Amino acid sequence: NSCNNLKFVITGSVNNFKNREELKSKIESLGGKVNSSISASTNYLINNDINSTSNKNKKAKELGIPIITEQDFIDKFLS
Numbered sequence: 001n002s003c004n005n006l007k008f009v010i011t012g013s014v015n016n017f018k019n020r021e022e023l024k025s026k027i028e029s030l031g032g033k034v035n036s037s038i039s040a041s042t043n044y045l046i047n048n049d050i051n052s053t054s055n056k057n058k059k060a061k062e063l064g065i066p067i068i069t070e071q072d073f074i075d076k077f078l079s
Contacts (some may be wrong), residue, residue, distance in 0.1 A: 003032030003077055006043040010034060011056045015048060016070050023070070030077060044068050 008027050010020045017023040023046070024034040038045060038059045045060040045067045060067050068076070 003027050003030035006032045007041055008032055008034050008044050008046055009036070009038050009042055009056060009060075010046045011054060012047045012049050012052065014070055016074060023073075026078075038063065038065065044073070046070060046073055 010023055014020055014023055017026070027034050035042065038056055040063055042060070042063070042065050045056060045065055046069070047054075047057060047067055048069050050057070050067045050069060057067060059065075
């Protein structure tokens with residue numbers, strides 16, 4: 001359950017962490033990277049509003065990047 005070499009983008013508000021910075025630190029402690037913008041090399045977009053029409057969600061969909069909620073992240077990488 002490691003984030004080794006996975007690239008994440010975080011958008012929107014977070015519920016289970018104090019702020020996005022804390023979530024970013026958690027990802028980095030697991031070996032992942034957090035970028036501010038989506039590119040073809042992004043593995044996951046973390047967004048609690050997976051139906052948002054934000055530019056990041058649109059771009060993730062265009063590139064076929066999975067959009068996961070914070071809870072999905074916790075279930076997948078922290079449990």
